[in-house]
Amino acid sequence: MIICYKMSSITYAIGSRLLKVPYIGLPNLLAGEKLIPEYLQDEVTVNNLQKEIDNYLKNPKSFDEALSTFSDIHSSLQGGASKKAAEAISKAINGKHIDAS
Numbered sequence: 001m002i003i004c005y006k007m008s009s010i011t012y013a014i015g016s017r018l019l020k021v022p023y024i025g026l027p028n029l030l031a032g033e034k035l036i037p038e039y040l041q042d043e044v045t046v047n048n049l050q051k052e053i054d055n056y057l058k059n060p061k062s063f064d065e066a067l068s069t070f071s072d073i074h075s076s077l078q079g080g081a082s083k084k085a086a087e088a089i090s091k092a093i094n095g096k097h098i099d100a101s
Helices: 009-018 026-031 046-058 060-077 081-093
Strands: 003-005 038-040
Touching: 026 060, 046 060
Parallel strands: 003 038
Antiparallel strands: none
């Protein structure tokens, strides 16, 4: 995965002044570190993209590590809503008091 964004110059100028975040891509923002390479505006070049693709092909372990981190992030974001709903339904069927939380 490679994050690339190209937008109009005016949009980029306004956005870069309004948004003060270290990363632009959601995976990097959620991880709090640069997991995925990001390229913006003039950095989005064939050479840069080819370099990153070559890196993934030559170092599949780095790609696997990124996937593992994505899985960890996904797990941490899950709130367990399905499990809570199932427990509430089970309690309702069994006639027990249901906690509203």
